[in-house]
Structure formats: C-alpha cells, structure tokens
Amino acid sequence: MKPRRRLRPVTALTTALLATVLTACSSSGSDTSATSSPSDGSSISVSHIHGLGIDPADQRLYVATHEGVIAVAADGTATRVGDKADYMGFTVIGARTFLGSGHPAEGSGGHANRGLIESTDSGKTWKTLSLAGKTDFHALKYAHDTVYGYDSTSGILRVSKNRTTWDTRARLAALDIAVSPTDPDTVLATTEQGIARSTNGGKTFAGGAGPVLAFLSWPKPDTLYGIDTAGVLNRSTDGGATWTKTGTVPGGQPQALTAVDAQRVLAATQNGVYESRDGGKTFTEQLPVTTGEGH
Known part of the structure; x- marks a missing residue:
C-alpha cells in the first residue's frame, strides 16, 4: 500500500493565496490538538478539523477531524x-446519515484514499460506496439528491x-465548493483569484x-456564507454577486x-469550533482547540 498522502499538489501548490489554510492539512507528524472531557472521563485529542454538521436525528454537533469524528452534546x-x-x-445529508472521504487510521490497512464513504449510524461505522483507492475528496456537498465532490487527487x-x-x-485549483439550493447547475468554487462560478453544473x-x-x-437561496483566510465571515444574499461582512470568527485561520x-x-x-445563532454577528465556543507543534 502506498504511503498516505495528506494533501495533493493540484490543490496546494497552485493556490498560493490560500496556502496558509491548505498547509494545515499537510502535516503527518505532530498535530494541532484539543483536549475535551467526555463522559467516560478520558481526554480526546482533536486534530485539524475538516468538516462540521448537525445530525437532525439528535441535533448534536459532529466534527470531522484528522483523528475521527467527534460528537459534541x-x-x-x-x-x-x-x-x-x-x-x-x-x-451530513440526513438523520444519522453522513458522507465522507479521507484516509484510514494509522495501522488499520485499507486504501490510502478511501473514495466516497457513508455512515448510516451517525459516524459509528462506515462503508465504502465508490472510488476506493482512487480519490480523496477534500470537499463534499449534497444538493438536489446529488453528490458534488472536489477530488484533490486530480x-x-x-x-x-x-x-x-x-x-x-x-478541472480547477480550488479549496471548497458550494451548490445553489435552487439550481443544480450553479456551482461556486473558492480559488486564489476569488470565487469561480459555473452555470452548467461544474462542466x-x-x-x-x-x-x-x-x-x-x-443553506438558503438568499443566504450564502463565505469565510476568508483570516476568519472574517461574509454573507451574500444574491448568490455571490455582492458580499457583506457579518463578523469575525475567533481563532484565526479557518x-x-x-x-x-x-x-x-x-x-x-485554529483554536476551536464556534457557533453563531445570529447570522455571524456573535459566536460561542462549542469545542476548544489548543494549538500544538506541527501545524
């Protein structure tokens, strides 16, 4: 099996203005970590965070990290x-149903790139759906009963x-994608030149x-959020044509x-997971992260 690769050159090396965000995914040594106190009294090390979602089944926050999926009550x-x-x-695409991608745990075997995987029990177990060994999706969006994935391997x-x-x-050098809630053909991508737009489904x-x-x-036709490399949150009500700053998320790089x-x-x-209930004006910490060596 080939060594695990944390970051692909198509994304990282061609996106200079986003490099500070991208390089946080590239380390395979010491990690940024967080210490929390779960119910069993042990501590959980939370490395670099890759995804967030609310499970409608229990309304818990789920945090996809470098070392597993963390549920926050x-x-x-x-x-x-x-x-x-x-x-x-x-x-998160439905009650207890998550889609993901990435790499297996150290020493567990399996393909270095897991392709598209699915959990139907809120992240407890996962099964491979497709592209195992071929693809590492760094961005996944689900809209119009369709999966849109940015394949970092290519x-x-x-x-x-x-x-x-x-x-x-x-093919493009991007960090993230978004899909219009009303139009499956409108796809946006974050690039070093700004927001790239497709009106033909990403062709x-x-x-x-x-x-x-x-x-x-x-999330809504008139609500598009974007965060810049300094943690400033912006909102657009016209599909990305114009933007207004709503606030700044604590903790630096997103x-x-x-x-x-x-x-x-x-x-x-860099230092935590935060939630806003007022459209980005104010934020409260949900999960702390303490920066360590290696990121």
Whole structure:
C-alpha cells in the first residue's frame, strides 16, 4: 500500500493565496490538538478539523477531524463516535446519515484514499460506496439528491446521482465548493483569484472574481456564507454577486464552515469550533482547540 498522502499538489501548490489554510492539512507528524472531557472521563485529542454538521436525528454537533469524528452534546461533552481515521470531505445529508472521504487510521490497512464513504449510524461505522483507492475528496456537498465532490487527487469536480458512478466535470485549483439550493447547475468554487462560478453544473467555470474566500456554505437561496483566510465571515444574499461582512470568527485561520440555516452558522478555526445563532454577528465556543507543534 502506498504511503498516505495528506494533501495533493493540484490543490496546494497552485493556490498560493490560500496556502496558509491548505498547509494545515499537510502535516503527518505532530498535530494541532484539543483536549475535551467526555463522559467516560478520558481526554480526546482533536486534530485539524475538516468538516462540521448537525445530525437532525439528535441535533448534536459532529466534527470531522484528522483523528475521527467527534460528537459534541449540548452540554459540551465531546465523544469520539467511531474509529480514528482521517476524515477529509464530510457532510451530513440526513438523520444519522453522513458522507465522507479521507484516509484510514494509522495501522488499520485499507486504501490510502478511501473514495466516497457513508455512515448510516451517525459516524459509528462506515462503508465504502465508490472510488476506493482512487480519490480523496477534500470537499463534499449534497444538493438536489446529488453528490458534488472536489477530488484533490486530480483537481477535478466529480458529480454523482447514485453515489457509485461519477460524471467528470471541470478541472480547477480550488479549496471548497458550494451548490445553489435552487439550481443544480450553479456551482461556486473558492480559488486564489476569488470565487469561480459555473452555470452548467461544474462542466466549466468562469475565472475567479470577488473576495478571496476559503470556505463556502449555501443553506438558503438568499443566504450564502463565505469565510476568508483570516476568519472574517461574509454573507451574500444574491448568490455571490455582492458580499457583506457579518463578523469575525475567533481563532484565526479557518478550517471548516457549515451554515445550518440563515442564522445558525458553524465554523472551525485554529483554536476551536464556534457557533453563531445570529447570522455571524456573535459566536460561542462549542469545542476548544489548543494549538500544538506541527501545524
């Protein structure tokens, strides 16, 4: 089996303005870590964060990290719910149902790139759906009963209706993608030139324009959120044509962004996971992260 690769050159080396965000995914040595106190009294090491979501089944926050998926209860109790694999692309698509990608836990065997994987028990167990050994999705979005995935191994956008066979769309250097809630053909991507837009389902993209953002989340037709490399949260009500700053997420460089609805926003930065209930004006810490060596 080939050595695990944390970051692919199509994404990292061609996106200079986003390098400070991207390099946080590249370390395989010591990790940024967080210490929490789960119910069994032990501590959980939370490395670099790759994804966030709310499970509608129990309304818990789920955090996809370098070392497993962490569930955070309303009282702040954090528990690892499954293995200690590295979950890169991650999204909650329904009750107890998550999609992911990434790399297996150290020493567990299996393909270095896990392709598209699925959990139907809130992250406790996962099964491979497709592209095992071939693809490491660094961004996954689910809209219009379709999976949109940015394949970091090739820099290609891939799209699937059935989660097993894939259409190959455009090749571009991007960090994150977003899909319009009303139009499956409108896809946005964050690039070093700004936001690249596709109006044909990701087959082609116009050149980047507007603000340089790291991550995007598009929960409602008139609500598109984007966070820049300094943690400044912006909102667009016209699909990305214009943007307004709403606030700044504590903790510096962003690592993940998910807007649950127009008012509820989840963001991970270098030192924690934060939640806003007022559209990004104010944030409260949900899971602390203490920066260590290696990131």
